[in-house]
Amino acid sequence: MEPHELAIAAKYIGAGLAAIGTGAAGIGVGNLFGQFLNGALRNPSAVDGQFGRLIFGFAVTEALGIFALLISFLLLFAV
Amino acid sequence: MAGEAGSAINPIEQFSITPIIPIRIAGHDFSLTNSSLYMVIAVAIVCLVMTAGARGGPGVPGRLQSAAELAYEFIAGMLRSATGEKGMRFFPMVFTIFMFVLVINLIGLPAYTFEVTAQIVITAALALLVFLTVIVVGLKEHGLHWFKLFVPSGVPIYILPLVVAIEIISFLTRPLSHSVRLFANMLAGHIMLSVLGSFSVMLLGAGIVFKVLAVVPIVMNVGVFALELLVAFLQAYVFAMLTCMYLNDAIHPGGH
Numbered sequence: 001m002e003p004h005e006l007a008i009a010a011k012y013i014g015a016g017l018a019a020i021g022t023g024a025a026g027i028g029v030g031n032l033f034g035q036f037l038n039g040a041l042r043n044p045s046a047v048d049g050q051f052g053r054l055i056f057g058f059a060v061t062e063a064l065g066i067f068a069l070l071i072s073f074l075l076l077f078a079v
Numbered sequence: 080m081a082g083e084a085g086s087a088i089n090p091i092e093q094f095s096i097t098p099i100i101p102i103r104i105a106g107h108d109f110s111l112t113n114s115s116l117y118m119v120i121a122v123a124i125v126c127l128v129m130t131a132g133a134r135g136g137p138g139v140p141g142r143l144q145s146a147a148e149l150a151y152e153f154i155a156g157m158l159r160s161a162t163g164e165k166g167m168r169f170f171p172m173v174f175t176i177f178m179f180v181l182v183i184n185l186i187g188l189p190a191y192t193f194e195v196t197a198q199i200v201i202t203a204a205l206a207l208l209v210f211l212t213v214i215v216v217g218l219k220e221h222g223l224h225w226f227k228l229f230v231p232s233g234v235p236i237y238i239l240p241l242v243v244a245i246e247i248i249s250f251l252t253r254p255l256s257h258s259v260r261l262f263a264n265m266l267a268g269h270i271m272l273s274v275l276g277s278f279s280v281m282l283l284g285a286g287i288v289f290k291v292l293a294v295v296p297i298v299m300n301v302g303v304f305a306l307e308l309l310v311a312f313l314q315a316y317v318f319a320m321l322t323c324m325y326l327n328d329a330i331h332p333g334g335h
Contacts, residue, residue, distance in 0.1 A: 059310075059317045063260045070263045073270045077091045 011075055018072040025065025032057050088280060090273035094197055094266070113193045114201075121182040121195070129178070150178065154319060161323035162330055169326050172212070176205060177319035184265065184311035188304070196314075197265040199258065206258035209322050217329035228332040257321055264314050268307045275300045 001009075036054050040047045098110035132147025140148070154174045158166055180196060187194030195201055217225040229246040230239070275296045282293035 055313060056317060056320060059313045060260075062310075063264060063317075066263050066267045067259070069271075070267045073090070073267060077089065077270070 011079055015072045015075040018068055021068025022065045028061040032061055088277040090270045114195050117193050117195045124182050125178045158323050162327045166326055166330050173319055173322050177315055180318050181315035184315055188311055194265050194269055196261055197269055199262045202258040202262040206254040209325055210254040213325050213329040221332055225332045228328055261314050261318050264310055268310055271303055
């Protein structure tokens, strides 16, 4: 195999490996909403006051998955 | 392989900065680029909406005034809950950052527009502004007592050096995570929209059976666009919220 072809293959393998991180962020976001629903069903009166915190946690957790997706995109299109 | 059609559409190309009015002063590039044009538009929109909303008038408040008051109350409430009444003197800064980022995120969303916050240099400049404000204000207000920020109270003495080292590292990496969060969300979102759009183009070029399937990425794109609308607001909110939390360290060091 030519060195150039090997580099392209490594690029695509790296992009695929980087995309695994989005699954980890998926676990995090699922955990977040699951726990929120768990707490919300126990004490429905507190839901409205904690909604901002839920969205904040979602955005911060989602950002980590986006970082992994960004590395994948950069490997695919920018390298 | 669909590499032929795919290579024609480069999802990164939309982020390239092109000069509109080239200006060179003493060998330096001061051109009006598409990036600076969109920033000027964003500032103009914010100024127009807020001045028109703050003008008031006789009788019932209109829609613009309600929108301006809503934005004001939203940020004021967030800052007050994060930093207390002492932090309200930072309100103009936090409100400016929030409105600037929000309007830039929203006007960069439609097709053929330019997303300024998908440039790391813009978000890094905003994050460094907050970071340096925290250091300067903290040192000015509290002097050397400000360094209590890195020494949490109630930690056993044998574990204290480790905790202090972790606190210092986490403080120094703040501008990095603060800027990359906004930048990466905007960049990845716009690449995603572009990639889904290129799927349609590739399917249209693939043959009669696949032409029917080309509508599927378009439907997906509508959903992703709705998500991006949410993300555009959320990331502006998170950016302003983190700004409030970091400013709290300048006002109340050692309060955690």
